[in-house]
Amino acid sequence: MMGRLHNGEWQDVWYDTKSTGGKFERSTTAFRNWITPDGAPGPSGEGGFPAQSGRYHLYVSYACPWAHRALIFRALKGLEAHIGVSVVHPEMLSEGWEFRADFDGATGDRLFDLPFLRDIYTKADPQISGRVTVPVLWDTERGTIVSNESAEIIRMLNSAFDDLTGNRDDYWPEPLRSDIEEVNERVYHSVNNGVYKAGFATTQDAYDEAVGELFDSLDWLEARLSEKRYLMGDEITEADWRLFTTLIRFDAVYHGHFKCNRAKLVEYPNLWNYTRELYQWPGVAPTVHFDHITHHYHYSHETINPHRIVPIGPDLDLMAPHGREGIGQRDAA
Numbered sequence: 001m002m003g004r005l006h007n008g009e010w011q012d013v014w015y016d017t018k019s020t021g022g023k024f025e026r027s028t029t030a031f032r033n034w035i036t037p038d039g040a041p042g043p044s045g046e047g048g049f050p051a052q053s054g055r056y057h058l059y060v061s062y063a064c065p066w067a068h069r070a071l072i073f074r075a076l077k078g079l080e081a082h083i084g085v086s087v088v089h090p091e092m093l094s095e096g097w098e099f100r101a102d103f104d105g106a107t108g109d110r111l112f113d114l115p116f117l118r119d120i121y122t123k124a125d126p127q128i129s130g131r132v133t134v135p136v137l138w139d140t141e142r143g144t145i146v147s148n149e150s151a152e153i154i155r156m157l158n159s160a161f162d163d164l165t166g167n168r169d170d171y172w173p174e175p176l177r178s179d180i181e182e183v184n185e186r187v188y189h190s191v192n193n194g195v196y197k198a199g200f201a202t203t204q205d206a207y208d209e210a211v212g213e214l215f216d217s218l219d220w221l222e223a224r225l226s227e228k229r230y231l232m233g234d235e236i237t238e239a240d241w242r243l244f245t246t247l248i249r250f251d252a253v254y255h256g257h258f259k260c261n262r263a264k265l266v267e268y269p270n271l272w273n274y275t276r277e278l279y280q281w282p283g284v285a286p287t288v289h290f291d292h293i294t295h296h297y298h299y300s301h302e303t304i305n306p307h308r309i310v311p312i313g314p315d316l317d318l319m320a321p322h323g324r325e326g327i328g329q330r331d332a333a
């Protein structure tokens with residue numbers, strides 16, 4: 001199974017849920033610096049990471065919902081020509097994420113041709129301890145990791161490169177920030193991470209708690225989206241993109257593999273239409289790779305699916321008209 005780094009050495013261990021009563025707990029992230037327009041320090045970490053074309057590189061998995069956020073923001077903000085990408089192989093096994101390229105879309109390590117993602121972490125810090133996760137935002141000039149926290153990477157991409165690209169679309173608008181944070185908080189704990197808590201639970205109680213909170217939140221979101229076109233109203237924000245990366249994976253992996261099966265996403269009219277609208281948003285569909293998504297989860301989690309059988313479905317019609325145009329308009333009138 002997968003592992004972690006301890007003082008720069010690879011250890012092959014699965015998540016420890018014994019110490020937490022069968023509950024899955026996601027560990028905190030190590031690199032918390034920020035790219036800013038002029039290299040001034042951001043809200044955490046140190047400065048010295050100015051926005052420059054061609055300087056930064058994103059390491060992602062197409063399977064991973066957290067890495068997917070970063071890929072979406074790279075597309076929405078027109079950063080494809082400015083930030084390169086390397087895509088790991090969807091199988092995350094005893095060596096952790098690998099740069100094998102024998103899967104359609106897996107690129108290998110485009111910067112250093114290293115075999116494993118952990119080699120990027122030890123390049124940044126030879127003594128590092130912790131999990132080796134995607135996404136990773138790499139600085140080619142200083143030869144280190146700027147950040148491996150997707151929530152912060154998307155905020156950098158949202159604005160740091162605006163002078164360079166001229167794209168001033170803002171998914172983190174000042175007047176909505178506290179409302180966005182409030183929704184993010186619930187969505188993170190009960191939905192984005194909630195599906196993992198359900199899937200990785202090793203006691204019935206831990207599963208019951210996670211899956212209960214998950215579906216309470218999906219009901220709440222369904223009601224909210226029956227009145228608002230987007231989570232904050234008429235304007236699409238980061239809150240929507242953070243929710244989207246979980247919803248798009250829901251029926252393909254979380255419903256079956258993670259036992260989140262009280263209902264399917266397609267059974268929620270508003271959530272399903274909303275997911276299709278976001279999927280159809282310019283630039284977004286090419287960031288969604290169901291082959292990587294389906295293969296990764298079913299193949300990598302031996303404790304859940306020991307025979308690594310990758311299921312056949314479902315067949316989702318994501319390009320069907322979403323019909324969301326009129327939602328929320330009555331209130332505005």
Ligand SMILES: N[C@@H](CCC(=O)N[C@@H](CS)C(=O)NCC(=O)O)C(=O)O
Pocket residue numbers: 002003028029063064065066067131132133134135148149150151
């Ligand atoms: N806080 C991180 C979490 C990223 C994360 O957990 N990524 C998963 C893939 S979906 C991973 O790389 N897991 C490997 C591991 O935990 O060892 C973020 O949002 O950027």
